[in-house]
Amino acid sequence: LFGTVEPFAGDPILSLNIAFQGDPRTEKVNLTIGIYMDGAGKVPVLPSVKAAADKLGFGVRSYIPMEGLPEYRRLVQELVFGKAHQVLAEKRVATIQSVGGTGALSVAADFLAKHAPGRAVYVSDPTWDNHHGLFQRAGFETKTYPYWDGATRTLRFDDMLKTLEEAPAGSIVIVQPVCHNPTGVDLSRAQQDALTDLLIEKKHIAVFDMAYQGFADGLEEDAGFVRRFADRTSSFLVANSFSKNFSLYGERCGGLSVVCTAADEADRVLGQLKLVVRRSYSNPPTTGGLLIATVLGDPALRAQWEAEVADMRVRMKDMREKLAAEVKKLSNEIDVGFITQQRGMFSYTGLSKPQVVQMRDKDGVYLVESGRMCVAGLTDANVAAVAKSLVAARAA
Ligand code: LMR
Secondary structure (H helix, E strand, O other): OOOOOOOOOOOOOHHHHHHHHOOOOOOOEEOOOOOOOOOOOOOOOOHHHHHHHHHHOOOOOOOOOOOOOHHHHHHHHHHHHOOOOHHHHOOOEEEEEEEHHHHHHHHHHHHHHHHOOOOOEEEEEOOOHHHHHHHHHOOOOEEEEEOEEOOOOEEOHHHHHHHHHHOOOOOEEEEOOOOOOOOOOOOOHHHHHHHHHHHHHOOOEEEEEEOOOOOOOOHHHHOHHHHHHHHHOOOEEEEEEOOOOOOOHHHOEEEEEEEOOOHHHHHHHHHHHHHHHHHHOOOOOHHHHHHHHHHHHOHHHHHHHHHHHHHHHHHHHHHHHHHHHHHHHHOOOOOOHHHHHOOOOEEEOOOOHHHHHHHHHHHOEEOOOOOEEEHHHOOOOOHHHHHHHHHHHHHO
16 A cells, blocks of 8 residues: 655755764764754753743643643733734734744644635745745645845845735745844845835735744844734734744744734634644643743743843854854955854855765765754854864865
8 A cells, every 4th residue: 555655855954963963973063953052062951941840840731722821822922022012902913832833834834725725825045945845735836035145145135025026916925034044144124124015015925934033133123023014914924933042942832823903803813723723733732831931921030031042142143253263264265254144043155065065974064955054053162173174165
């Protein structure tokens, strides 16, 4: 029966992460998957999260509602939209606790397939590969809008607007509001405003994918695009993730919020999101949800967490500076400005696949084959070796 089942080619990010684990070299460096490492090269347990775990202990693990814990959902809304936002006062947002950011996008895709079918889905070129896969699996055709200019390492903003202007009205447009994956290049405030105008004018349905809130300028600042968008319009979606900013990757915690035109619409939309969840995984996991609700809901733990997010942000910026400085020491031919200008966890290096393969094979320095480097994997101990490997690959 299953004899003709096709092999799975593997995921471009997850497969490399596994290959790294099996590499016996001690000097190897993992700059593939978007996981934040601390200065010692370890995935941190945030002290605020540890304190929440100690406070909670391990109690009953009965089912939680399909839409997740009420407190968690309220706190997601406040973190994404800001406590005082009118969309919350007017109860116009339907929010579920999702299974990570990927789970949020998966529910979003299924929800849109049923309630906004037959539309094209536009994603940035390039984008996180799974955007294509998740929306295709839900039955959509995915297309791209220009985003990145490899030659100048800058945004193709005019081309982006042109493509979205020419797209059929009411298309679905996935937008990464901050810390773009994989390029690290974000829209300026003026560009965000211009894109907002266009999305509203064309009645496109925006799906914001916000997986790195707090990693660019701050938790509040990073949500600015989404919040200003909500000031102006409704009928859009926001997926958010706690994997990175809580260092809780395996607990699969995120949120999906649908901004509606009225409270009764939001109630019905929430019902439909619950239906998608029930038909898929029934209800989200308890432990991560409790941890996050405890940290966000306790003023002292929350302040501690905000400081921890700031520390992660500062460390990543510092490593960008250090990598740029190390590369500069070795070569004057490489313009290192892009390393420090890009934001968040990723740097799109412009390295070709053979150059990436050389770094991996010769030096044990692992990047994604698109040339994406996770700067959150750099440390004081490995940054010089990474710079050396990068310069050698560029010269090859
Ligand atoms: C990444 O892009 O590396 C992360 O978002 C992890 C993932 O699931 O791909």
